Amino acid sequence: xxxxxxxxxxxxxxxxxxxxxxxxxxxxxxxxxxxxxxxxxxxxxxxxxxxxxxxxxxxxxxxxxxxxxxxxxxxxxxxxxxxxxxxxxxxxxxxxxxxxxxxxxxxxxxxxxxxxxxxxxxxxxxxxxxxxxxxxxxxxxxxxxxxxxxxxxxxxxxxxxxxxxxxx
Amino acid sequence: xxxxxxxxxxxxxxxxxxxxxxxxxxxxxxxxxxxxxxxxxxxxxxxxxxxxxxxxxxxxxxxxxxxxxxxxxxxxxxxxxxxxxxxxxxxxxxxxxxxxxxxxxxxxxxxxxxxxxxxxxxxxxxxxxxxxxxxxxxxxxxxxxxxxxxxxxxxxxxxxxxxxxxxxxxxxxxxxxxxxxxxxxxxxxxxxxxxxxxxxxxxxxxxxxxxxxxxxxxxxxxxxxxxxxxxxxxxxxxxxxxxxxxxxxxxxxxxxxxxxxxxxxxxxxxxxxxxxxxxxxxxxxxxxxxxxxxxxxxxxxxxxxxxxxxxxxxxxxxxxxxxxxxxxxxxxxxxxxxxxxxxxxxxxxxxxxxxxxxxxxxxxxxxxxxxxxxxxxxxxxxxxxxxxxxxxxxxxxxxxxxxxxxxxxxxxxxxxxxxxxxxxxxxxxxxxxxxxxxxxxxxxxxxxxxxxxxxxxxxxxxxxxxxxxxxxxxxxxxxxxxxxxxxxxxxxxxxxxxxxxxxxxxxxxxxxxxxxxxxxxxxxxxxxxxxxxxxxxxxxxxxxxxxxxxxxxxxxxxxxxxxxxxxxxxxx
Numbered sequence: 160x161x162x163x164x165x166x167x168x169x170x171x172x173x174x175x176x177x178x179x180x181x182x183x184x185x186x187x188x189x190x191x192x193x194x195x196x197x198x199x200x201x202x203x204x205x206x207x208x209x210x211x212x213x214x215x216x217x218x219x220x221x222x223x224x225x226x227x228x229x230x231x232x233x234x235x236x237x238x239x240x241x242x243x244x245x246x247x248x249x250x251x252x253x254x255x256x257x258x259x260x261x262x263x264x265x266x267x268x269x270x271x272x273x274x275x276x277x278x279x280x281x282x283x284x285x286x287x288x289x290x291x292x293x294x295x296x297x298x299x300x301x302x303x304x305x306x307x308x309x310x311x312x313x314x315x316x317x318x319x320x321x322x323x324x325x326x327x
Numbered sequence: 328x329x330x331x332x333x334x335x336x337x338x339x340x341x342x343x344x345x346x347x348x349x350x351x352x353x354x355x356x357x358x359x360x361x362x363x364x365x366x367x368x369x370x371x372x373x374x375x376x377x378x379x380x381x382x383x384x385x386x387x388x389x390x391x392x393x394x395x396x397x398x399x400x401x402x403x404x405x406x407x408x409x410x411x412x413x414x415x416x417x418x419x420x421x422x423x424x425x426x427x428x429x430x431x432x433x434x435x436x437x438x439x440x441x442x443x444x445x446x447x448x449x450x451x452x453x454x455x456x457x458x459x460x461x462x463x464x465x466x467x468x469x470x471x472x473x474x475x476x477x478x479x480x481x482x483x484x485x486x487x488x489x490x491x492x493x494x495x496x497x498x499x500x501x502x503x504x505x506x507x508x509x510x511x512x513x514x515x516x517x518x519x520x521x522x523x524x525x526x527x528x529x530x531x532x533x534x535x536x537x538x539x540x541x542x543x544x545x546x547x548x549x550x551x552x553x554x555x556x557x558x559x560x561x562x563x564x565x566x567x568x569x570x571x572x573x574x575x576x577x578x579x580x581x582x583x584x585x586x587x588x589x590x591x592x593x594x595x596x597x598x599x600x601x602x603x604x605x606x607x608x609x610x611x612x613x614x615x616x617x618x619x620x621x622x623x624x625x626x627x628x629x630x631x632x633x634x635x636x637x638x639x640x641x642x643x644x645x646x647x648x649x650x651x652x653x654x655x656x657x658x659x660x661x662x663x664x665x666x667x668x669x670x671x672x673x674x675x676x677x678x679x680x681x682x683x684x685x686x687x688x689x690x691x692x693x694x695x696x697x698x699x700x701x702x703x704x705x706x707x708x709x710x711x712x713x714x715x716x717x718x719x720x721x722x723x724x725x726x727x728x729x730x731x732x733x734x735x736x737x738x739x740x741x742x743x744x745x746x747x748x749x750x751x752x753x754x755x756x757x758x759x760x761x762x763x764x765x766x767x768x769x770x771x772x773x774x775x776x777x778x779x780x781x782x783x784x785x786x787x788x789x790x791x792x793x794x795x796x797x798x799x800x801x802x803x804x805x806x807x808x809x810x811x812x813x814x815x816x817x818x819x820x821x822x823x824x825x826x827x828x829x830x831x832x833x834x835x836x837x838x839x840x841x842x843x844x845x846x847x848x849x850x851x852x853x854x855x856x857x858x859x860x861x862x863x864x865x866x867x868x869x870x871x872x873x874x875x876x877x878x879x880x881x882x883x884x885x886x887x888x889x890x891x892x893x894x895x896x897x898x899x
Binding site for chain 2 (some may be wrong): 172173175176177180181184185188218221222225226228229230231232233234235
């Protein structure tokens with residue numbers, strides 16, 4: 160399989176009932192990997208925009224784009240894999256059963272990763288990370304190793320084309 | 328401004344779309360539409376006896392008239408019975424607009440009586456599906472549905488109609504324009520790409536055309552024949568492409584694929600340029616992918632971008648409607664006759680002609696050859712199985728003939744209702760169904776429709792008391808263990824060792840007669856001719872001709888599933 164890697168698609172779709180189901184159904188029905196999918200309305204309330212992450216090889220990815228393009232409800236498909244985009248994912252990690260030492264460590268981690276501790280309990284902390292999905296992967300891995308009991312929720316990447324920034 | 332109900336607007340919309348025939352089965356959620364249709368005379372309503380047959384009938388009507396097939400069924404089971412037919416039409420690119428009833432909006436999601444999420448159920452087997460949630464959207468949605476169904480790569484569209492929305496008053500206007508921002512089918516040919524492809528064609532030493540169903544759907548046959556004759560490049564077809572050029576044309580090599588001819592499969596294997604139009608390289612034609620057309624560069628013209636470069640590597644991809652492409656080709660192609668190549672193909676044809684072993688008993692080839700002799704104009708509709716492969720091998724398709732079948736999905740039960748839809752759309756053309764005893768029983772209730780609509784169909788049932796194609800695989804690859812394929816097995820057979828079996832299960836002749844149709848049983852070769860002559864006399868009645876066939880009849884050549892084209896089983 161040539162070029163197996165993570166790729167991103169930004170999708171403009173009709174903001175209608177069933178469209179999300181149709182898009183996700185395409186991925187399951189044709190056995191395409193769906194790493195993450197986010198969706199929300201745009202400045203035009205009749206249009207939604209999705210950011211889709213998938214791990215696939217070159218040929219499969221071409222098929223995914225074509226299959227998306229031929230859907231009536233899909234207005235536009237943009238391949239984010241090789242263009243300059245700003246892309247972030249929100250990640251919340253709640254650390255439970257914290258010792259006082261744990262709490263100090265969590266604040267240090269938060270500072271290092273430019274994250275915010277946004278809530279505080281007797282033996283628990285809630286940390287918010289807004290960074291790339293890849294960095295979030297690393298954070299989750301680290302936190303799992305460091306702490307006994309954590310709860311993770313993440314939003315999936317949202318992305319938009321850069322204006323002048325030549326970095327991802 | 329005058330206001331009308333959704334039900335009235337629907338009927339108005341059908342008329343404006345030029346619909347003269349619909350296939351409908353009523354129910355609680357569509358009773359108001361039935362009522363509106365009752366009050367008018369312009370649209371003929373056909374009442375089949377099962378919704379699965381209904382959608383096949385609309386499908387065949389569409390395939391043989393070039394119009395959009397229209398279905399109207401009720402909610403719940405009426406809608407779910409469409410599923411197989413929608414998938415069939417979707418696979419074979421058939422334009423359908425299917426209206427399904429739906430419970431009133433406030434009941435949706437309540438598990439109401441006869442409520443199903445039919446748009447959800449059919450999402451992956453329709454080109455587009457939508458529930459009409461607001462009365463003011465109805466006209467636009469119907470307009471879009473017809474446009475989507477017939478343009479681009481045609482396909483089925485489903486519109487779900489909640490009962491309350493249809494009862495609401497609203498604008499009587501039916502829009503005349505369509506503008507769907509996410510759907511702009513492109514049919515124009517990229518001339519640069521096409522010229523590149525044609526240059527390769529002119530340079531090739533062993534060029535070969537591969538024509539698929541797209542050529543027939545686009546009605547590009549005549550122009551394609553002209554291109555073929557001008558270039559003198561030989562042609563192979565898929566079963567859906569059969570008739571792309573007349574099958575008696577000297578440049579026609581045969582069908583390729585699992586049951587293709589020896590010459591066609593050898594030609595694909597040896598060609599150095601495979602120029603494909605309107606085919607999508609399904610596994611049944613390619614066999615083992617990496618060994619398919621190993622010496623060839625491949626040009627692939629298809630209207631569906633997603634069909635190109637999906638299964639095989641393509642050197643020149645061209646997205647275009649087959650007809651547009653062929654018309655442009657006509658302008659640019661030159662003669663590129665390759666004597667040695669044509670001679671080679673001729674010698675393959677001679678080496679292994681398409682021929683069944685001549686046996687003492689009547690065989691499928693005898694029957695189909697009689698059809699070829701007696702009918703110079705006909706629509707032939709097959710079911711799925713051995714008889715379908717015999718038909719796609721032996722039926723001659725010339726200018727006034729057409730063959731249709733469920734090629735992609737392989738839907739048993741398509742043949743009989745398909746013939747009904749074809750006959751309704753083409754009342755003056757002889758329509759012949761070719762079916763097996765298995766597939767025939769999957770929609771046998773349609774005798775009622777055929778008799779009451781006075782359709783002079785000729786229904787050929789190849790009865791071998793087995794599900795023959797599966798049996799063929801069992802004979803070749805499963806040590807002759809005929810599990811689940813004997814249509815006469817069961818407790819009665821086991822208990823009495825066959826001693827007390829009725830002569831026929833069912834007695835097709837009596838069955839036909841019980842519906843008021845004619846039935847003829849043919850057991851000998853000498854009876855075939857007379858049976859068809861007799862059937863032709865019944866101009867207002869369907870005639871079933873049951874042919875008793877030896878279950879040992881096999882379809883050859885055959886490529887083992889997953890095998891390569893050059894390793895054909897010729898006979899055993």
